[in-house]
Amino acid sequence: MKDQRPTLAVVARTAGVSRASASRAINGAYGVSETVRRRVRTVAAELGYEANPVARALATGRGGADRRERIEILIVDADPAAMSAKPFYGRVLTGAMRALGDLDIALEVRRVSEAPRDEALQDDTDPPLGRLLINVPGAAGAAYARRGRVVALGRSAPSVSFVAPDNDSGGFQAGVHLVTSGRRHVGAVFGPATPCARERRTGFLRGMAGAAQSVTAVDGDFTHARAYAATRELLAREPRLDAVFAACDVTAMGVLQALREAGRRVAADVAVVGFDGSALAEAADLSSVYVPAEDEAASAVHRLLDPARPAPPRLPTTLTVRGSS
Structure with a gap:
């Protein structure tokens, strides 16, 4: 029967x-x-x-008593060394764990070189409680949103809730700092084509608007290697270079290395300002725009746990001036 x-x-x-x-x-x-x-x-x-x-x-594949709810942190980053080379991801994990506290919810971290295609998500038969998306393009973000609860760090698709710092303000503060400190031949190593990198670029150029000259800029990808090569390009294009804005602290490390090898004294000859305010900046005495990454991640996890929670405003960013500028 x-x-x-x-x-x-x-x-x-x-x-x-x-x-x-x-x-x-x-x-x-x-x-x-x-x-x-x-x-x-x-x-x-x-x-x-x-x-x-x-x-x-x-x-x-999981028994009843052993089954735990989980939140997946999905990171799109082509750099195979990203998890160890970029402090931002560790800070995200710290904030996410802080938000979960003693709740019996697991964190699952997955890094992929590119966002999965929509058809690849059809096999998502055991979805997590929610997904925290990092660097996930709009189309992929929207596809995930159709299948479950998601929050992005930074803007994604219009249908995807997000939490983000005030990148534009941070970039503006960096630009104003270089202008008011008398730098006149300014270079920039910007980031990839992501919303947060574009916001930092826009804010920086707005802050530089008071300077008499244009900015010599090169696109980067938030990696040390690309930043090193980009700085050598900047020095070749503008021999009088006296300042560099680096769109993240990892980028700034490549900038600093290239300047040292070129015999340029940091601060005395060329000022350098980074972005993130990570432990790298403090260790390198680097002026940097502080981003509250831990608070950003914690806020996103709280929204995953309670979608009715109001969307937070942009989190504040603050330039910390150190010896590099």
Whole structure:
């Protein structure tokens, strides 16, 4: 005789929620409101639904008692050394763990060289409670948003909630600092074609608008190697170079190395200002725009846990002047 017991999918459809939300409501997991939890459980009782832990374990590869909710941090970065070379990601993890506190929710970190295509997401049969997106382009961000709860660090697609620092203001502060300190032959190593890098560029150029000369600029990619090569290019194009804006602190490290090898004294001959305010900046006595990355990540995780939480304003950025400028 065919088993006519209602499935979780039937419960979800009847309750008007996704299958993942129905599962969380029934199992008492995080990520659904109390109203949804009560509605799903009422529907399950009326339909006579009973969870089958053996079937769930076979389907997911994780047994009931061992199953933990998780938040995935998805990073798109082509640099294979990104996780060790870029302090920003470690600061994001620190903020995310701070937000989770003692909650029994796992963090899962995944770095990919490029964002998955929409069709590749069709096999996403065991979605996490939510995803924190970093450097994920708009189209891919929108695809993830259609399949579950997501928050991006920095702007993504219009349909994707995001948390971001005031990059434009930070870039503006760096530009004004170089202008008011008397630098007149200014170069810049900007970042890749991401929203945060474009905002830093726009703010910096706005801050430089009071200077008499134009900025000699080279595009970078937030890596040490590219910044080193870009600085050598700047020196060749503008021998009188007396200042460089680096769009992140990792970029600034490449700038500093190239200047030293060229025999240019930092600050005395060429001022350097970075962006991020990471431990690299403090160790290198580098002037840098501080970005509250830990607060940014914590705010994003809070929004994943409670989508009804109001979107935060842009987080403030502050230039810290040190010996490099």
